[in-house]
Amino acid sequence: MTHASAHETAVYTHGHHESVLRSHSWRTAANSAAYLLPELRAGLDVLDVGCGPGTITADLAALVAPGRVTGVDAAESVLAKARAVADERGLGNVEFAVADVHALDFPDDSFDVVHAHQVLQHVGDPVRALREMRRVCRPGGVVAARDSDYGAFAWYPEPPALDDWRDLYHRVARDNGGEPDAGRRLFAWAREAGFTEVTTTAGTWCFATPDERAWWSGLWADRTTASGYADLAVSGGHATAAELASISEAWREWGTREDAWFMVPHGEILCRVP
Secondary structure, three states: OOOOHHHOOOOOOOOOOHHHHHHHOOOOHHHHOOOOHHHOOOOOOEEEEOOOOOHHHHHHHHHHOOOOEEEEEOOHHHHHHHHHHHHHOOOOOEEEEEOOOOOOOOOOOOEEEEEEEOOOOOOOOHHHHHHHHHHOEEEEEEEEEEEEOHHHOEEEOOOHHHHHHHHHHHHHHHHOOOOOOOHHHHHHHHHHOOOOOEEEEEEEEEEOOHHHHHHHHHHHHHHHHOOHHHHHHHHOOOOOHHHHHHHHHHHHHHHOOOOOEEEEEEEEEEEEOO
């Protein structure tokens, strides 16, 4: 057994606290999967791995109807929100199920597109995950993945406490078996998984308007003190509750700065299945 596969049951670093779902529910196909959109057309069958609360999944379902979209997530609890999103939009071509990306419960060649957004950074064996995604993708289809890269995050102003935040996040995520700097590794992982036709791109989120700053800083302030990530930081001996409170306060103060700016870069891969 390799070191990576020993952590196939890696803990999801963020958990499913309200502050996490607040972030995930902001995501759309336009702001989080633009690199994939040219590949989509009516009638395609799509698997959305790690669908979370389903906002991207629902967008994909609208784009490929009457094709079918299946959203899967390791956490049953979040799928109720995903189903509610699909119901609110009146989508009849989407369904949701619990699944482990390391061992997908679908036959070979089941989907035209297999998509994962912000998933591979959290799994124990991203190469095995990509091989599974390839297995269930039909010949001529695409496996698509997008992951952020914490080591390349950039922000201004630069209070030391936010450097402490990133350092802490790296330690907690890696202790859980994940890789927070996944964006820069996607191409290498795809090649190791056996893909030979890989298109690599990069995309960003940028938060700079007053509303964006307040939203981004507020969700990280909350996540730092009240989430699965906060629990893991303390239980793993990476930080005390007082240290987390200090980082949280620094996030809130940063968010009040009129010149504050934050960039989240992502690596993106489109892997053609022969």
